[in-house]
Amino acid sequence: MKTNLKPLILSAAFVGAVTMFAAGCDKPSENMSTPPPNITVGTEIDDTVVTTNVKSALLADPDVKSFDVQVETRKGEVQLSGFVDSQAQVDRATAVVQGVTGVKSIDNKLNLKGATTTVGNKVDDGIVTARVKAALLADTIVKSLDISVVTRKGEVQLSGFVDNQIQMDRAVHVARGIENVSSVSNEMSLKK
Numbered sequence: 369m370k371t372n373l374k375p376l377i378l379s380a381a382f383v384g385a386v387t388m389f390a391a392g393c394d395k396p397s398e399n400m401s402t403p404p405p406n407i408t409v410g411t412e413i414d415d416t417v418v419t420t421n422v423k424s425a426l427l428a429d430p431d432v433k434s435f436d437v438q439v440e441t442r443k444g445e446v447q448l449s450g451f452v453d454s455q456a457q458v459d460r461a462t463a464v465v466q467g468v469t470g471v472k473s474i475d476n477k478l479n480l481k482g483a484t485t486t487v488g489n490k491v492d493d494g495i496v497t498a499r500v501k502a503a504l505l506a507d508t509i510v511k512s513l514d515i516s517v518v519t520r521k522g523e524v525q526l527s528g529f530v531d532n533q534i535q536m537d538r539a540v541h542v543a544r545g546i547e548n549v550s551s552v553s554n555e556m557s558l559k560k
Contacts, residue, residue, distance in 0.1 A: 415441040418470040422446055429464050437461055437478065438516040440528045442559055444472030449527030449555050451481045451520045477527055477555035481520060492548065493519040499546045500524055509538045515556065517543075522550035529559045 419441040426432045426439070440447045446465055452458055458478045465474050497519040504510045504517070515528040524543050530536045536556050543552045 414470060415443065418444065418446065418468065421468050421470065422465050425464050425468050426461060429460070431460050432457070432464055436518065438518060438527055440514075440516060442529045442557075444470060445475060445557075445560070446471050446473070447475040447477060447527060447529070447555075447557060449477040449479075449516060449525055450518050451479050451525070453481055455480065475557060477525075479520075479525060479553065479555075493521065496522065496524065496546065496548050500526075500543050500549070503542050503546055504539060507538065507542050510535055510542060515539055519549075522548055523553060524549050524551070525553040525555055527555040528557075530556050531559055533558065 419439050422439050422441070426437055436450045437452070438449045440449075446468075448461055448465065452461070458476065458480075461478060462474055462476050465471055497517050500517045500519070504515055505513075510530075514530060515526055518525045518527075524546075526539055526543060530539065536554065536558070539556065540552050540554050543549060
């Protein structure tokens with residue numbers, strides 16, 4: 369039985385070319401500041417596992433599961449953001465996260481909620497959040513997939529990890545330009 373290797377070789381060459389092209393598309397533009405140190409695929413997978421384990425631990429804890437907490441992880445540093453009702457909830461969320469394997473440090477950027485939220489506020493805040501996310505996604509400087517957006521009564525909280533100060537400043541600028549945004553809280557961190 370004779371096998372024709374030509375289609376297999378062409379397929380492998382095509383996959384290689386697409387991979388090289390995609391890798392080149394992810395490079396920062398020349399006018400940006402120096403990019404952060406590279407992160408390996410293994411570290412990326414480890415961070416994803418840590419994020420998943422942290423979210424699971426928060427959901428499993430009866431005192432924490434109802435919180436609106438965003439979780440981002442980079443090289444074992446877990447960033448918590450969002451809005452909670454009390455300092456006790458902030459402390460409990462931190463305690464739960466400290467118990468998760470793979471967590472090297474915690475950057476707690478949880479904020480306390482103000483007055484009571486109504487259903488109308490929640491709907492309006494959901495619309496504002498969606499508009500901010502869409503604007504960040506459409507912006508060529510900001511990598512919105514690395515930025516979490518939470519809105520409470522028109523106050524937008526941006527958190528997550530960005531490559532450089534330019535992206536951070538641009539994200540805040542874009543969010544401030546969205547209709548019904550009363551203020552923007554910058555809780556983002558630079559990638560290390």
